[in-house]
Amino acid sequence: MRDDIDCEQALILLYQFIDGELTIERRDWITGHLHGCTHCFAAFDFEQELRTVIRSRLQTPMPDALRGRIMDALQREFPDFGGGVPGLH
Ligand SMILES: [Zn+2]
Numbered sequence: 001m002r003d004d005i006d007c008e009q010a011l012i013l014l015y016q017f018i019d020g021e022l023t024i025e026r027r028d029w030i031t032g033h034l035h036g037c038t039h040c041f042a043a044f045d046f047e048q049e050l051r052t053v054i055r056s057r058l059q060t061p062m063p064d065a066l067r068g069r070i071m072d073a074l075q076r077e078f079p080d081f082g083g084g085v086p087g088l089h
Pocket of ligand 1: 007041
């Protein structure tokens with residue numbers, strides 16, 4: 001299904017988007033997708049919130065244990081997504 005492929009791609013790009021590593025073209029694409037897809041938008045919201053909290057409170061890189069907990073949560077939420085999240089292992 002095309003939508004599933006879009007969502008999988010969107011979630012991968014999501015991490016690059018949050019890290020500010022996306023090109024303008026990709027940023028436009030994912031922004032457009034997020035506006036039309038509540039599933040991905042919820043994930044984006046969650047990640048944005050998380051990063052903000054971590055940056056403001058810890059001021060340090062994300063601990064491995066926390067990364068593991070996030071990966072577990074994401075894999076429960078998106079079973080098809082697998083473990084292939086760039087920069088979040
Ligand atoms: Zn989506």
